[in-house]
Amino acid sequence: MSAPQTPVLDAQALEHLVGQVLDEARRAGATAAEVAVSHDTGLSVNVRLGEVETLEFHRDQGVGVTVYIGRRKGSASSSDLRAQSLREVAEAACRIARYTAEDPFAGLADAQLMARDYPALDLDHPWDLEADAAIEIARRCEAAARAEDARIVNSEGGSVNTFRGTAVYGNTHGFVGGYAATRHSLSCSVLAGDGGSMERDYWYTVAREAGGLDTPESVGIEAARRAVRRLNARRLSTRRYPVLYAPDVARSMLGHFVAAIRGSALYRKSSFLVDRLGEQIFPEFVHIHEQPHIPRALGSAPFDSEGVATRARDLVRDGRLESYALDSYSARKLGMQTTGNAGGLRNLTIDPGTQDAQALLREMGTGLLVTELIGHGINMVNGDYSRGAAGFWVENGEILYPVSEITVAGNLKDMFMNLVAVGADVDQRANIRTGSLLIDGLTIAGD
Numbered sequence: 001m002s003a004p005q006t007p008v009l010d011a012q013a014l015e016h017l018v019g020q021v022l023d024e025a026r027r028a029g030a031t032a033a034e035v036a037v038s039h040d041t042g043l044s045v046n047v048r049l050g051e052v053e054t055l056e057f058h059r060d061q062g063v064g065v066t067v068y069i070g071r072r073k074g075s076a077s078s079s080d081l082r083a084q085s086l087r088e089v090a091e092a093a094c095r096i097a098r099y100t101a102e103d104p105f106a107g108l109a110d111a112q113l114m115a116r117d118y119p120a121l122d123l124d125h126p127w128d129l130e131a132d133a134a135i136e137i138a139r140r141c142e143a144a145a146r147a148e149d150a151r152i153v154n155s156e157g158g159s160v161n162t163f164r165g166t167a168v169y170g171n172t173h174g175f176v177g178g179y180a181a182t183r184h185s186l187s188c189s190v191l192a193g194d195g196g197s198m199e200r201d202y203w204y205t206v207a208r209e210a211g212g213l214d215t216p217e218s219v220g221i222e223a224a225r226r227a228v229r230r231l232n233a234r235r236l237s238t239r240r241y242p243v244l245y246a247p248d249v250a251r252s253m254l255g256h257f258v259a260a261i262r263g264s265a266l267y268r269k270s271s272f273l274v275d276r277l278g279e280q281i282f283p284e285f286v287h288i289h290e291q292p293h294i295p296r297a298l299g300s301a302p303f304d305s306e307g308v309a310t311r312a313r314d315l316v317r318d319g320r321l322e323s324y325a326l327d328s329y330s331a332r333k334l335g336m337q338t339t340g341n342a343g344g345l346r347n348l349t350i351d352p353g354t355q356d357a358q359a360l361l362r363e364m365g366t367g368l369l370v371t372e373l374i375g376h377g378i379n380m381v382n383g384d385y386s387r388g389a390a391g392f393w394v395e396n397g398e399i400l401y402p403v404s405e406i407t408v409a410g411n412l413k414d415m416f417m418n419l420v421a422v423g424a425d426v427d428q429r430a431n432i433r434t435g436s437l438l439i440d441g442l443t444i445a446g447d
Contacts, residue, residue, distance in 0.1 A: 009039040009061065009081075011166055011178040017081055018170035018178075021065050024090035026172070030067035030097070032108050033090075034171035034306070037063045037081070041164050043129060047138035048157035055131055058163070067093040071102040108306070109328035109338055114175040115309035118302035122295040123181040125209035127162045134160040137186065137216050144220030145190045149228050156189035156200070158220065162210075175307045183298070184210050188220045192227035199233070199402075201226035206429050208296045226371075229392075233404035236393065236446035242367035242420070243408055243442045244360055244394070247427035249373050250437040254288070256412055258345055258432075259380055261315065261323075263330020272383035272413055273321065281321050282416050285353075288316035292346035299431030305343035313339070315348075345431070352424045352435045360423050360438050362397035368444055369394050370408065383412035407445040415439050 009017075014037045025033035042058035063086065064077040074097030078089045142158035161184065168178030187204035203223040205214035245253060265271040273281065282288075292310035294300050303309055306328055314322045326334070327342035355363065374388030390404040423435030 009166065011168055011180060014039060014166060014168035014178055015170070015176050017063065017086065018168050018176055020083065021063060021086050021090050022170060022172060024087045025065060025067050025094065028067075028091045028094040029069060030090075030094055030172075031070060032068040032172045033065060033093075034108055034169070035063065035065045036167060036169045036305070037061075038165060038167040040166075042162055043131065043134060044159070044161045045131065045134040045138050046157045046159045047135060047142055049155055050139060050142070052135055053157055055135070057131075063089060065090055065093045067097050068107055069094065069097045071104055071106050072097045072100045073103060073106045074098070074100060105329055105332040107328070108171050108173060109308050109342070111173040113308045113338065113340075114173055115177060115303035115307060116175075118177070118309060119293055121179075121293060121297075121300045121302060123179060123208055123300060124164070125182045125296075126164050127182065127184050127210040129160075129162050129210070134162070141186060141188045141216035141220040142190075144217040145188050145224040146220075148221050148224035149192070151192045151194050151228050151231065152190050152224050153193035153198075154191040156191070156202075158188045158216070159186070161185045169303070169305065169307055171307055173307070177303055177307060179302065182208055184208070184213060186213055186216060186219050188223040190220075190223050190227050192224070192231055194231045197232045199227055199230035201230060204429070206298065208298065212296070230390070230402045230404070233390065233402040234393075235405050236368075236403055236444055238443070238445045238447070240441060240443050242364045242438060242440045243444070244364050244367060244369045245437045245439070246357070246369065246371045246391075247423065247425055247435050248429075249370055250434045251427065251430060251432045252373055253415070253437055254348060254350060254432045254434055256378055256380075256385075257288070257416070258325060258348065260383075260412070261321070261325050263324060263326040263334065263341075265380060266324060267330055267333040270381050272381060276321050277324070279321055280319050280417075281413070282316055282319040283419055284319045286316055286319045286419060286422075287314070287351040289314045289349055289351075290345050290347060291349055292340075294347050297347050298429070299345075299347035301343075301346050304340045306338070308338055308340040308342065310340045310346060347431060347433060349433045350422055350435075352426050353422045354424055355421060357423055357425050357436055360421060360436050361394055361399070363421060364394060364438055365397055366395045368392075368403070368406075368408070368442075369399065373408075378412070385410050385412050385415060403446075405446070409443040409445060410439075410441070415442070
């Protein structure tokens with residue numbers, strides 16, 4: 001079974017379309033404009049209990065234009081890339097701009113910050129995957145999970161996804177840039193049962209190139225093992241102990257940090273890190289930095305969504321907050337310069353320590369290993385933190401039994417300062433790269 005044959009638009013074709021829209025915007029009265037055009041293709045397969053549950057071919061395209069008439073801003077978008085539609089979307093954006101209020105902070109990013117010369121990051125690795133082959137991979141993954149343990153009683157399926165997207169951005173500063181990028185993944189989710197206990201868990205692998213994926217069998221086996229080890233979970237009485245966040249959930253802790261230093265939160269005074277530049281917010285051993293130019297990494301990009309050149313830079317060094325995460329609008333509101341973070345941070349990394357997961361369990365001694373977080377009980381204004389959790393109770397550095405239906409609570413300001421160690425077990429499957437995080441003195445609420 002093959003994918004439907006549809007024309008593929010490469011970066012050069014998209015650059016031509018960007019130029020068309022910019023010309024139309026100028027003709028419609030824009031004094032400045034920026035345009036993004038994208039074309040995406042992909043294949044998704046999900047197999048459940050050996051049978052194909054979903055098979056989807058993806059083909060998406062779109063154009064978005066933002067225009068400025070003086071300091072008045074208007075935006076419009078379309079999925080139609082024909083010439084007439086491109087003209088209409090530019091004209092629509094200009095009509096909107098004429099009715100909006102002037103904003104002294106609106107406008108393109110400064111021309112001198114554009115990415116005039118940027119590195120090739122080796123992000124484009126198409127996977128020539130036929131649907132029949134994808135189905136077979138998903139079946140192998142799920143079959144390995146179901147065969148791993150007799151307590152695997154049901155399955156939510158094995159899934160294979162492959163994606164390739166090409167995007168081009170341009171503006172009236174004369175900047176036009178674009179690139180293609182791929183993302184491939186394989187995942188499995190199963191249910192384990194033992195008596196009256198039933199638990200679900202999953203595992204996945206993701207990479208820019210298909211050769212960087214784990215084998216289907218290893219993904220399925222890990223999903224099964226994770227589900228089985230959660231069986232017969234207990235609840236805990238309320239107590240105060242150290243908490244060790246496994247790498248895939250530790251990522252959320254850095255996500256809260258990013259949310260607190262984002263420009264929009266800062267100028268709205270809705271972050272607990274307002275006016276904290278230069279101050280100690282983590283222990284001295286902590287180094288958090290952005291690495292946008294790692295070849296083939298999932299978060300790499302040569303420029304941000306405003307065309308500003310990305311660069312490696314420190315956010316936290318020696319535990320001190322060195323920089324915020326700003327786009328051009330928030331930077332102007334704060335009287336600062338954009339940090340090249342329109343569209344987010346890229347390959348945010350906290351430097352790992354030397355201890356693996358087992359060594360961190362021994363350092364913790366007695367406490368909670370968190371492997372799943374539930375809900376979003378975060379108050380970004382004052383830093384209060386409360387999230388549902390599941391994981392394992394640990395004593396004398398050894399896992400004793402699984403736990404569930406508990407809540408982990410504290411305040412992010414204290415949690416950051418009470419970070420004891422960062423594990424060497426770095427999870428690189430996302431834009432935030434971190435090992436396990438050991439945090440002292442959290443409230444674990446249960447019965």
